[in-house]
Amino acid sequence: MVKHVSLPLTAEDVKSLKAGDEVLLSGVLYTARDAAHQRLCKLIDEGRELPFDIKGALIYYVGPTPAQPGRPVGSAGPTTSSRMDGFAPKLIACGLRGMLGKGGRSQEVIEAMKQYGCVYFAAIGGAGALMAKAVKSAEIIAWEDLGCEALRRMEVENLQAYVAIDAEGNSLYR
Amino acid sequence: MSMRIIPREVIVEKVADLCFKAAVDLPDDVYRAIKRAGEREESPIGKSILVNLVKNADIARQERVPICQDTGVAVYFVEIGTSVDMSQWDIYEVLEEATTLGYTRGYLRLSVARDPLEDRSNSKTNGPPVVHLKLVPGDKLKITLAPKGGGSENMSALAMLKPLAGKEGVINFVIDTVRKAGGNPCPPCIIGLGLGGNFEMAPFLAKKALLREVGERHPNPYYAQFETEILEKVNASGIGPGGLGGSTTALDVHIETYPCHIASLPAAVNLNCHAARHASIEI
Structure with a gap:
């Protein structure tokens, strides 16, 4: 059975999602990769405001292709999540409730997910054309200099994903 | 002249x-292999992913957007x-x-x-x-x-094995590389295995092996059989599509070889994601 999940996530959403659930995500999410994560953590360390409200937010690890004319975004599948492992616990401690990417996560990330309540969703790696169909709008909200790696606000409707690691630490990866 | x-x-x-x-048209052999794998895969998530990958390739081809x-x-x-x-x-x-x-x-x-x-x-x-x-x-x-995408390239590896490690040593190295890679290289992968040559040649052989059509076996029956044996073992690992579990971890294994030093057995694994893109022209 497919679960419909609205973004941003509530604490109840996080609790109800279990590893193995197939989900369709709808609502607003934010996109960031390596460099944007480094900058987000630097802002937190300096006690400064983030470019978006991180409480309940979901970050999608993606660097889309440029949008063809008349489209909100180009191809938009996930990148390897483990590159963000060093930064994720700090963001989770600040209220991040969802992450969307591909591949396994470190034990440190899983511990933070359990402690603060956060879910890790796996998107379908390499299915960028399919996932772009679910993107209704995309706008750069910070760090345009990073090109495809800029921080974006994305509105999605029925974005296909799977709960890969739940907030109790259950994982589909072996 | x-x-x-x-x-x-x-x-x-x-x-x-x-x-x-190359970016928008998935080669027919890869497309067929993913479709066939989707019909056989028994893990529900694995099947769902494979079916969506076929859909993805269709959208890319029809709408001319990158796969x-x-x-x-x-x-x-x-x-x-x-x-x-x-x-x-x-x-x-x-x-x-x-x-x-x-x-x-x-x-x-x-x-x-x-x-x-x-x-x-x-x-x-x-x-x-x-x-x-x-x-x-x-x-x-x-x-x-x-x-070539970064996700699968990052999980590739080279080993300078001992000659007496033999077939078993090679299989262990391949399985170990695939296990460490998990869901990162976007399985189901195509595995390019370069054997022999030397330190810089084995990875080149592995990359070249990725260009071969899915389903096409090595012309030497010894290596053709070895490809099949490795494929079965990789698919028994359970890593599955996206690393989320299942019996489709690789679509194929391709081996390329070259003679090597009597003291060496260079082995290189170049992983390719399921979006195994390539295109050729002759001018």
């Missing part, structure tokens, strides 16, 4: 088109006939110009950093590409482009 002149702009235009075609947002580093395998007049242009410059034109015109992602360490800023041209040249008899220019 007269040399054949191929105008520079002809190569640039054709190769730029090739960049776009994957990581349109990769452009890797060219070039065969230049010795009767082609090579004083007309510098093939490296021509391919770099064509790559930039193809990637910018086609709205493909620019994914090359200027420098590995000192300056990681985007080159904004997707250049320079990686070029492998081979001289062959004749007056033709054959160019194969295999754009």
